[in-house]
Amino acid sequence: MHKIEQLTMKVAVMQAAPVIMNGPATVTKTVELIGQAAARGAQLIVFPEVFIPAYPRGLSFGFLVGSRTEAGRRDWQRYFDNSVVVPGPETEHIGAAAAEAGVYVTIGVTERDHINRTLYCTLLYFGPDGTLLGKHRKLKPTGSERLIWGEGDGSTLTVIDTPFGRVGGLICWENYMVLARAAMYQQGVRIYLAPTADFREVWQSTMRHIAVEGRCFVLACNQYVEKSMYPDDLEYRSELDSQPEVMCPGGSCIIDPYGDYVAGPLLGEEGMLLADLDLGALTRTALDFDPVGHYDRPDVFQLIVRREGS
Template sequence: MAQTLRLAASQSHTLSTTSATLHALEKTTKHASSQSIDLILFPEAYLGGYPRTATFGAAVGARRPEGREQFLHYFKDAVDLGDTPEGAGKKWIDGTLEGGRKRGDGTREELERIARETGVFVVTGLVERCGGTLYCAVVYVCPRLGVLGKRRKVMPTGSERLIWGQGQPSSLRAITTTIKGVKLTLASAICWENYMPLLRQSLYSQNVNLYLAPTADARDTWLPLMRTIACEGRCVVLSANQCMTKSNLPAWITGEKHDDEPITNGHSSAPARLRRKSTITDEGHEIVLPERHDGSSTAITEKPHEDDYVSRGGSCIISPLGDVLAGPLWDDENGLLTTEVDFDDCLRGRLDLDVGGSYSRNDSFKLTVEGLDLSPPP
């Protein structure tokens, strides 16, 4: 029986409201379904947003009031999945916490509906609010069974440490599922977690054959890292990053007032805004072209200049031997990478390298992770 699946990495960028972004996720997933995609990955912090260029008014030993207003807006953009600060794990997945499946703001249920109606397995990055803390997270949503798992980033990078809490290492647990007769063991490492060798090994040790890497890193060094991980783990690697121009940064970051979005106390009072792009003609005239909430233009626009981007993307799909199957995709704000993958290639690659098994020399080298069972899941 063929062990092939069609995979996609969506290079979508966060829109001006979380509801608009969720609607865009649904539209992209429907489009993926029309192309017979079995599983799609969305970027890090796609729902809730990656707050590029925002300072949150912070310096060592000081925080400014305007920075607190930024955090207030960002906090309200985050989603509430009904989890607990310590991470309820299986109880949250099974919906057995107090309040049952009605906990949260309904985002979980919307994601489950989108996966169910499209038949596409959805993996998306998001910013999760819980108590008074934000977490960068990834959720796995099966079309048949709903949410199968969720994990929180264990090590926010740089200024992320100011706005995101540290997640639970126990949530690094891989999950198993079967799609069209193909058994998958999948797990995710978020952005610079992929630079943590022991974290990578914790995933390899669970016999992962689909390694998901939602990211915010658009540097040229990202692709060789993804190729190394695929070759090292003999696994398929899917990486998705947002591609975004300065004009698509939210007003609460830029401080710019838009004609259709009044700014009050540092954050928007409008539910959504109409983004605008402009171009200057040779005669010095400015042409302003509106865009709809789904990011598609109502008129033909010139491709942004490289300097206009705050993130150029770089999404990619890599084979278990480290070959680039699709991408990297640059300067495409709504790109969708797709490819067909034979998961038997993971086993073919383990003829000579299995860093989660014999090649790990686990009789001599030991790795333990607090609260995490490193044996392959059933």
């Protein structure tokens, strides 16, 4: 199950802008980008956190402690209505594109639960046959994100088997949750995904640390977003007046198990990072450090992960 069947792997990290608050148009853009990356030989294509229908940076949805506004609720309903039911029509379109290209695809979406009306920050995994292989719901939204998204649970700490080794990851600041990282390492992750909305310089240090700590390739993917991309008719559009024109410059990167950049960081534009990963490095870097093998001390430390759903 853990055997790596291929020695190299071409990956594409898509630093792109969604069509903000427009789910169908962003799905169309996603399908187009999958085709472009596949045409350049990519075998795994990674999209950012909540690419559909966007990371709602700068918006409050009318929330203040102790009060809400009806105008803010209308903005939130627009966000809700353009979110993704899993599985649903949007996942069928993306899966069909993955199948046509014969590639693995991972993409961040705001998931709308098919029963309740709670939204989740979710990472989806598609196989080269178009199958929806799994999903991960963000365990702990950060700061004001908690006004938008509910919390995931241990049942979606997803890792998938591929011919390139096990692929899995965490979303944005979940990567600062030490035990969440340990849970991923414990499952044998080799290609570690980190879709994010964080463009700070210190985030680059985090990504390099995880690559060295996990002895894995890290694929960090962010959006590139300008203020002008937001719809003009949002109820709270004026909240963006104080924001810079480039609201998210990106910072996507690909890092090897030694902690060195293979590609990126990409800043200031939309773009595609392509890289051929030398999968043999996964074994070579384990010579002196293996976080869940010879450098582990299970006689001293134990990790318990509750995987049942809430």
